[in-house]
Amino acid sequence: MKRIPYWICLLLAIVGLSACQGKKEGGTRMISVTIEPQRYFVEKIAGDLFQVYCVTPAGQSPETYDPTPQQMVQISRSQAYFRIGEIGFEQAWMKNLQSQNPDMRVFDLSEGMELIKNQEEEHEGEEAHHHHHGSVDPHIWTSISGAKVIAQNTCQALVKLDPENQETYQAGYQRLIGEIDSTAVEMKRLLQPLAGSAFIIYHPTLTYFAREFGLQQLCIELDGKEPSPAQLKRLIETAAQSKAKVVFVQQEFDQKNAELIAKETGCRLVKINPLSYNWHDEMIRLATILAGKDGQAD
Template structure:
């Protein structure tokens, strides 16, 4: 009798596990970066699980997926790509070839893209060495960091809404409600950022990797970049950057967690700027956007 009960219990557990795995496998959508997961989860609610490929703390310019992640992508109902980021430039074609039935949506569709400009110490064709020998780059000099702006967030949200409606038309009303809630959250974030930044007199900041191009354009700021062509700057370039920063009365140097702090610390010391760690790839998109704006505002009061 005892063994019969154990057998029944094990059978039930196996059935529940099988059902749960089947449901999760059929209701998963994959995204490239954590901010996308934020937008996708807001709209998908409890209808889809969202899987993110590039882990927190890793650069999507140079990241290569594990074999396990490639299998997870293949089991997804769809893939939402962000557009022109290095990871996708290298891997999307392989993902398509390996998964011909996978639905792929580009959530950057309709975005007015900006190009890297030398005027702001940015250069076309950023290249990075990946672990497998690939050169990850921004295709055609296009800046891919559209999520670091209000307009980019709205574009991503709109395209994400339409993707979920196409995947699951029966719950269209549900996705629309979630989308409208998200849009209100984006508008609130915009208002908070403008309240922080509108009074600024000195509107220039330094950043290691040019991740805030759209943010700078949107809020009338000037972005000076330490990274040159995806490489460490030369002593001459560092000297010129310090001179430019002093001319613009720059108060803040941003450094992202996935990059080396050495040159950022050096420039902060030479210019008297505050060194602030930011994470534009953070899952909590709205919190991080406000954190960046607050760092710029606080710099004016030092």
């Protein structure tokens, strides 16, 4: 986990003082979140009762992102921070954000989720301390079970923050669960015939997705680092043996190795956005691509 420079810590203290004054003056209630899928869930449940501020901008990785001074002001104006769990930004910044904003309540939306340990951590020993995730995979929102955990924790947090509107939040929660269930039905229809098959991805974002639908995720990035030529060779061989057909790449990461593997294996190279605000649409799109139903398959 990277160390935050002293000047940033000083800035946090200044920002915290100014933001506290802003909170006393009232205004729209605000919640900060780390990634866009969280904003989707909160807004589905809370409606317009809270303004939701997402820290990680589009095209940036929440594993390594550092907030700007202006963002620090926004966060410090929040009544609460909903963390996704153990993603890199939160590991690096949450202690400082909490210490500088002691009135800001923090809720962990991964609470109660069966978390997957990072395999690299189990095998890399001391070097694993450089991994962005820590000891567990944080990408719980890429699964149906994870989405339900996030939704439940979000609803409970909103009720704690604003008990007067409990019925509104519970109604929003029930609607969201209905949407998640319908998403699951469609994804199962598309992916059930593919059980046991593999796909390739640069960054291991779809670990929970793969576990849930019986798929094998082959990752290009290893322990948060570019693969060596030998590792690339092994991956290409494994991909050929597993008959993988798709290489997924995200806009937050370099594409050259993904392009190389796609070329060597004959796989389709497809850009995805697991950090998309439109959680339902992106989940269905992932399943549709893997099933070869997106109109682009060979």
